[in-house]
Amino acid sequence: MNSSIIRIEQGDEGTFGALLLKGKCFCSTLELPWLNNTPYTSCIPDGKYICTLFNSPKHGLVWQINDVPGRTVIEIHSANWIHQLQGCIAVGQYFDKLRINPALRAVTNSGATFDKFMQITRNETTLSLNIDTYPRKKIKRMPNSL
Numbered sequence: 001m002n003s004s005i006i007r008i009e010q011g012d013e014g015t016f017g018a019l020l021l022k023g024k025c026f027c028s029t030l031e032l033p034w035l036n037n038t039p040y041t042s043c044i045p046d047g048k049y050i051c052t053l054f055n056s057p058k059h060g061l062v063w064q065i066n067d068v069p070g071r072t073v074i075e076i077h078s079a080n081w082i083h084q085l086q087g088c089i090a091v092g093q094y095f096d097k098l099r100i101n102p103a104l105r106a107v108t109n110s111g112a113t114f115d116k117f118m119q120i121t122r123n124e125t126t127l128s129l130n131i132d133t134y135p136r137k138k139i140k141r142m143p144n145s146l
Contacts, residue, residue: 001121004130005029005089007046013105014082015043016095021120030090030107032082037070040086044068044131051076051127061118063127065089078114080106091117 007017015031035042054064079090092107
């Protein structure tokens with residue numbers, strides 16, 4: 001199955017994006033900020049990856065992103081905040097602040113979104129994942145009115 005993550009915002013609170021499955025937006029994503037691909041503290045570089053199913057000791061059955069330069073065991077799993085990530089990618093329904101910790105931006109309904117993601121991909125043996133940060137080039141200013 002073809003999938004992609006389009007990263008739309010990066011900052012100290014994390015890297016936020018959208019996960020597309022077969023070209024259609026499925027959910028929001030959360031990753032650590034970009035810190036030069038440093039293991040456990042950075043999101044991974046933009047690129048094309050192959051994901052395989054992996055039985056994680058911590059998260060159970062997940063998709064593992066393979067062949068990330070200088071990195072190992074990068075998973076797609078459920079998490080709400082960046083402090084729950086060690087270089088992996090979390091999926092969630094929306095970007096928001098949760099009542100439990102309103103000081104931090106998060107993704108919501110991560111557990112249910114992850115379960116649905118695993119259900120949709122249950123018959124796949126691999127996922128092709130393209131990660132791209134948007135915008136790559138400067139966008140012309142939109143007119144004030146149409």
